[in-house]
Amino acid sequence: MSSLPPYASTGQKIWFYSFRVICGLIFFFLIAPIITIIPLSFNAEDFFTFTPGMLALDPDAYGLDHYRDFFTNPDWQQPLWNSVRIAPMATLLSVAFGTLAAIGLSQSHVPFKGAIMAILISPMIVPLIISAAGMYFFYSRIGLQGTYLGVVLAHAALGIPFVIITVTATLVGFDKSLTRASASLGADPVTTFFKVQMPLILPGVISGGLFAFITSFDEVVVVLFVGSAGQKTLPWQMFIGLREQISPTILAVATILVVISIALLTTVELLRRRSERLRGMSPG
Amino acid sequence: MTDNTADTPAGPVLAADGRPLKASLNRALRAQKIRALLLIAPLLLFILITFILPIADMLFRSVENQIVRETLPRTVAAMEEWENHDEAPGEDVYAGLYIDLFEAAEFRRHTRVGSRLNYEMTGISSLFRQAGRGVGRFDTDIYTDQFTDLDAAWADYATWTGLMGDSAIRAALPETAASFDTWVRITIEANDDDPAEENIEDFVYFSLYRDLAGSGYSGSNALLSAAADAVGGFDSISIRDQFEDLDEDWLNPELMETIWVYSPSYTPGYFLTAIDMQLSADGITAQPEDRQIYVTLFGRTLFMSLVIMGSCVLLGYPIAFLLANLPMRVSNILMILVLLPFWTSLLVRTSAWKVLLQQQGVINDILVWVGLVADDSRLQLINNQTGTIIAMTHILLPFMILPLYSVMQTIPPSYVRAAKSLGATDWTAFWRVYFPQSIPGIGAGCILVFILAIGYYITPELVGGRTGTFISNRIAYHISSSLNWGLAAALGSILLGVVLILYWIYDRIVGIDNVKLG
Known part of the structure; x- marks a missing residue:
């Protein structure tokens, strides 16, 4: 498949190239919408399409107006600040509880392992609208609806399955004799955890944390119901913008978010490689 | 696993500390299990409180229906005696309804029960208001006038507290006692007044009249005996007629039937x-045609x-095939x-599509420029099913x-x-050899995409318009706009059930442990 053999028939050649063209079109479908909005966000005018000036590459047709609006308009700055306040707290909670539980789950004898795993993974499986509905009903009963704490708890719950999955995956390759060796050399369990186990599973923990972070940072359905105007996050503001009066500032925000996701993607990929390298080094 | 070790004829094998090895191992195993559970416990507790309880609460709300019974207790109790449901019930029911509504109105709860019942029969909400x-x-x-004319003491709060402090009198005048307590509660809790300084409301006298006229009074209290003797000559009114004057619909048997059908604390309603069914006097029947929307909506969501x-x-298979068959270096980049x-x-992705698919958006611009579409007949690509399908296919394709x-x-x-060397054509080799081996991947991908698609909310909401929305949009509508939480919970429970079944299948085919991220 990777290259065409010299003896290929005409039909095979046609199929070979047309298959590549089809794949190219699908890749285009995947990536084009994301790429298109980047130049559009530099549009000097309030249009959602390429103006004749932009197509002629006229520098005056491009401008940073939408970015300026994003960084000065309180309608966007308050949500940005809320997102920055909520996502790290939720991530911290998910990672702390999740890592601990993943270590517990990777022990050799865990009673009811299947049932526990199902419960811990459930926030990922249940459709968001159902989680949002349930949380809205329940959190209004106990007074958490419309509070910062409520949103953080809800987002932490949504992020936990990602931490569990990535950390348990890292722990599968973890060599238990290392902890035994550490203990035999006189280290207490806490020292063993922080000096031996933690550095080895750290890539998994961090990438789980990144997943939890992006889950919270991107999340809009649950915060829409559990939060109130005081917890309006960036995606929420985008959602309102898209539903009511769509402003081109959204394109600037979207571009910034794409840059953030590229950064996160690169980090996760580097961590995955590092983790594979470390695992390759450890015996067994 | 420890059974075999202890199974020697020379008696139990002993560990170093002299205990049987089996017990010793069991103890170690137990300690290990407890340690594992202790590590998991905080998270399990956290998820139970922040996630599982809310879901359970939603399931509970889908059948919970205490509001009718709590707000209209007397009406519901009196309806137990209502026999012929083709006719409006008798005076007792309306007497109960009068006092219930009076109390509810004072506490401003009548609109809530009104809107609850309005879900089942349009128009009830305004009747209650x-x-x-x-x-x-x-x-x-x-009644108030006649009692106070008979004896001015009836207007005194002190008279009433004296009477109502006597348990024998309370037992003899059950309705009066309940009404008086209700009045005191209304005065203190709803109006923040001192009962001693307020005029006693008419409905208390109304209850007193009903008690005395209904079963008389045979006790020793002089004031009451005098009143009991006098009520025979009192002018009276029919409370049922009062309701009829208010609005003829109150005598509509269907209305009363609705209250009765939805009076139990739990309802499958x-x-x-x-x-698209409803609970009615004849049991479970289909909704009227114009109110049948949910089955269609579920159908559309599934479709x-x-x-x-x-x-x-269709789009994912060629890409995955290409990636899997290219050299690692190239496929990593792709x-x-x-x-x-x-x-x-x-x-971001939804906004991109919203911008691209607009009538004045990039895609229509290109189509016009190429000449495929005339400038005055630009394609409607958004706010309909096409928009939802295009955007969601793009969003879910990586999954x-x-x-x-x-x-x-x-x-x-x-x-x-091998297949080709045995003489198979390219197509046969693919279709008979490669494709069957890739079916587990198709199964896993399909279930994953389907599970994610069926519960999607944001994208259909933004690009779906009126025809491209899913059941989740309806759930959100009932939570935040129509405030019919019970129905939202019921729709959510059904959706949850479908997703859990699919998930169970996914787990059987793929296994949850094989979920990979990135």
């Missing part, structure tokens, strides 16, 4: 509504999820094109490609080569 204002102006003041799933397979959309914010790719990577290329 109107009655909330109307019950205070009923002609029941004639919401679930029935969610499947569109299937279409999205199908498009994902993989970025799949992972970037996967990592990009959902809102199809990733499992397909991981399955295809494990298919050894030598099989296809």
